[in-house]
Amino acid sequence: MATETNIPTGNAVATEGASLCWSCNAALAGNAHFCPNCGKVQPSTPIDYFEFFSLGAAPARKLDIDLPALEREFYRLSRKLHPDVFARASTREQQWSLEKSSQLNDAYRTLKDPIARTQYLLELEGVKLEEQSSAATLVARTSGEEKKQVVPPELLEEVFELNMQLQEMRMNKEMGEDDPAIVSDLQNAKSRFETMLDDLTSELKSYWNEWDATISAPGSSESDRIRVRDKLVDLLNRRSYIRNLVRDVNQALAG
């Protein structure tokens, strides 16, 4: 829209993460959504989800976050950013509030889920989860060495075995029309897989604490950081296999 080209985005010179309110020139914290002085919505900026919720900026983003507080903040901001509130505001304020609403929803959805939050953090840390495996294949292809699997071979064996058992149970169920013995086999498998998944979740939480401690420890080095980061990566990789088992057993029970 040609009439909007003179938007004073971020208006004033931002000094060290701080900026000035576009409307009243009051000083603002870097990620303030509203001016504390005049209450106007501020231009939306491309900030990460942790920063959006003031949960620490790079490189000190914490993983173990207070969920009830996050939820309260989400509802508070949802109300303040609701389109009805901006019905009479200027076009650009409407625009900013819309953009912020959508950031808010994305940020909340990602951060409230432990796995999505961890994945997101790793992404911000520069880990490309989807590319690890193909990168390792490339190394194997050129060196002629065996490819390093990103999860331990014992886990693959176990997962493969469990998949075999599950498939057999599923086939029996299809033929045996709800034989109670098969259903109870499946239910046992289900609770076993769910326990495995729960264990991984508690393990994940212990790594969150390790991560949070590492990033805030005064003497911690880059290699400490990478060590904890890689533990998180490793855990998410292992978890995808177990998650599939839970999904498949549930499907078998429902089907």
Place this chain on the structure above:
Amino acid sequence: MAYSNKVIDHYNNPRNVGTLDKASSEVGTGLVGAPECGDVMRLQIKVNPETQIIEDAKFKTFGCGSAIASSSLATEWIKGKNVEDALAIKNTDIVKELALPPVKIHCSVLAEDAIRAAIGDWKKKQSASQAAPVTAEAK
């Protein structure tokens, strides 16, 4: 997700599903996984010790349609090849043949990994048996 006809064909009629005797010295087993999605694939080969030709190949895949099609195709391709030629198969060949979209590339990577792992396992068995002192030169 729209699958190509070739994928659907392999998916509906997978070739060479099954198991070979893991303990046999002529059999190599590769078990690999895709951490991206948590799918697992096992591919086995039976190699003629004289000719180094892959005489049989079987697979079992717990995964998506593209992974099943990729492994099915892989077994078809490697059967009758000698191990060195089988090692030359790249995931991009599979992508091309099955017209896999970018999000399904990792499924073809899984199949390449499985071939490599199976051949690697077989080679390990060979060198282990060669290390055994009593084997006479077979000619």
